[in-house]
Amino acid sequence: MRRSVDEHLEAVLGRLTALPAFDQPLLEALGLVLAEDIVSGVSLPSFDNSAMDGYAVRAEDLAGATSETAITLPVVGEQRAGRSEPIVVTPGTCVRIMTGAPMPRGADSVVPVEWTDGGTVHVRITQQPPLGGSVRRAAEDLQAGQQVLSRDTLIGPRQVAVLAAVGRARVKARPRPRVVVVSTGSELRELGGPLGEGQIYDSNSYTMAACARDAGAEVYRVGIVDDDPKKIMDTLNDQLSRADLVVTTGGVSKGAYDIVKEVLSQTGTVDFPEVAMQPGKPQGFGLLGDVPIFTLPGNPVSAYVSFEVFVRPALRKLMGQMPYQRALARGVSLDGFSSPAGKRQFVRAAARSGDEGWMASTVGGHGSHLLGGLSRANALIVVPEDVTSVRAGDQVELLLLDEENR
Numbered sequence: 001m002r003r004s005v006d007e008h009l010e011a012v013l014g015r016l017t018a019l020p021a022f023d024q025p026l027l028e029a030l031g032l033v034l035a036e037d038i039v040s041g042v043s044l045p046s047f048d049n050s051a052m053d054g055y056a057v058r059a060e061d062l063a064g065a066t067s068e069t070a071i072t073l074p075v076v077g078e079q080r081a082g083r084s085e086p087i088v089v090t091p092g093t094c095v096r097i098m099t100g101a102p103m104p105r106g107a108d109s110v111v112p113v114e115w116t117d118g119g120t121v122h123v124r125i126t127q128q129p130p131l132g133g134s135v136r137r138a139a140e141d142l143q144a145g146q147q148v149l150s151r152d153t154l155i156g157p158r159q160v161a162v163l164a165a166v167g168r169a170r171v172k173a174r175p176r177p178r179v180v181v182v183s184t185g186s187e188l189r190e191l192g193g194p195l196g197e198g199q200i201y202d203s204n205s206y207t208m209a210a211c212a213r214d215a216g217a218e219v220y221r222v223g224i225v226d227d228d229p230k231k232i233m234d235t236l237n238d239q240l241s242r243a244d245l246v247v248t249t250g251g252v253s254k255g256a257y258d259i260v261k262e263v264l265s266q267t268g269t270v271d272f273p274e275v276a277m278q279p280g281k282p283q284g285f286g287l288l289g290d291v292p293i294f295t296l297p298g299n300p301v302s303a304y305v306s307f308e309v310f311v312r313p314a315l316r317k318l319m320g321q322m323p324y325q326r327a328l329a330r331g332v333s334l335d336g337f338s339s340p341a342g343k344r345q346f347v348r349a350a351a352r353s354g355d356e357g358w359m360a361s362t363v364g365g366h367g368s369h370l371l372g373g374l375s376r377a378n379a380l381i382v383v384p385e386d387v388t389s390v391r392a393g394d395q396v397e398l399l400l401l402d403e404e405n406r
């Protein structure tokens with residue numbers, strides 16, 4: 001089976017539905033998508049209060065006050081934030097007030113302490129405040145009963161702020177997908193230990209775990225499984241109960257030990273298309289039980305690009321986070337290179353934005369094993385299937401890997 005990138009992505013997304021939402025403690029919902037409309041039970045502010053430390057007054061009592069013609073008023077009480085007493089500002093008096101304290105009855109304005117001598121028994125005031133000056137009005141921000149946020153909003157710090165202000169300790173949100181990451185390959189060793197002849201560190205499970213966590217998932221990095229059909233099947237079956245999605249790497253091309261493809265082909269529920277892309281040609285996707293599984297190619301850059309192009313949009317769909325795909329930016333390629341006919345090529349690049357828009361230089365080589373170059377890249381130049389050469393100065397499309405698409 002051969003597919004274009006778009007066909008494969010469509011096939012993948014078509015098999016997925018957003019995870020069911022549930023009530024989450026407010027801070028746990030950071031980074032998640034709201035699954036209810038939020039109607040405020042309170043008004044914000046919920047009472048008239050002072051915006052300044054100073055004196056609550058009746059503005060008309062201070063008509064004509066200047067530094068030459070200061071007006072002195074008796075201070076008949078004090079209002080602090082959180083402590084409200086039944087004090088009344090009668091004509092010709094004032095109350096000392098702190099920021100956030102409820103306005104006393106009778107007062108209509110606040111004189112900031114800077115316009116006064118700061119007196120506590122009498123206060124000398126050198127400026128008339130405008131009527132309503134430095135008063136924060138009840139409900140000027142939000143009315144009780146008003147919709148504050150709508151479902152499908154991504155909950156970031158600013159949304160947490162308003163949810164907390166209206167007293168929502170819990171909100172209904174789509175959870176983080178639980179992603180199980182498995183590396184396959186008998187040549188792989190865990191980081192930190194010694195390497196024997198022909199062995200390499202398992203970088204993919206760390207890369208995939210980092211990508212998944214970066215996309216908002218909760219990750220279980222299982223690590224390395226040998227190229228052994230029974231071990232692979234047993235590991236996957238063991239993990240399914242805690243997975244909303246499984247990602248494996250390795251074992252999906254044409255080698256004698258490409259076991260993942262061999263064992264999962266037998267389930268009949270996982271497809272192994274060749275996708276017209278470079279890197280990332282051998283792909284696998286399907287269901288194990290009811291859990292979606294991606295079997296990505298083992299070459300480290302192929303696995304990374306495959307995650308970016310297919311798995312990240314899939315995770316965003318599970319989280320209900322639109323748009324699923326990053327928007328492509330337009331830019332100029334500062335280098336020329338060739339590209340295979342009939343395949344979409346993703347070229348590692350260092351991109352920067354300047355006065356003339358985005359400029360991208362290629363980094364490292366094309367080889368799917370070259371992680372040094374990948375670590376210096378912040379973009380992929382996306383070369384369409386029908387383009388076989390890009391010249392320096394050509395307009396290109398860029399996947400900006402560090403840009404959030406919220």
Ligand SMILES: Nc1nc2c(c(=O)[nH]1)N[C@H]1C(S)=C(S)[C@@H](COP(=O)(O)OP(=O)(O)OC[C@H]3O[C@@H](n4cnc5c(N)ncnc54)[C@H](O)[C@@H]3O)O[C@H]1N2
Pocket residue numbers: 183184185187188200201202203204205249250251252253254255258279280281282296297298299300302368
């Ligand atoms: N005769 C053919 N050979 C290959 C083809 C092909 O069409 N015909 N396709 C090539 C392409 S393209 C890719 S991509 C790879 C995909 O191979 P597999 O998915 O089967 O992966 P492996 O063979 O297991 O490993 C490939 C490569 O990646 C290294 N690797 C694997 N896992 C990890 C890991 N966890 N951490 C770091 N490096 C890893 C592995 O050692 C190999 O070097 O197949 C090509 N071959």
Ligand code: MOO
Pocket residue numbers: 277278279280281282297299302303368
């Ligand atoms: O398709 Mo492979 O991913 O080019 O190295």
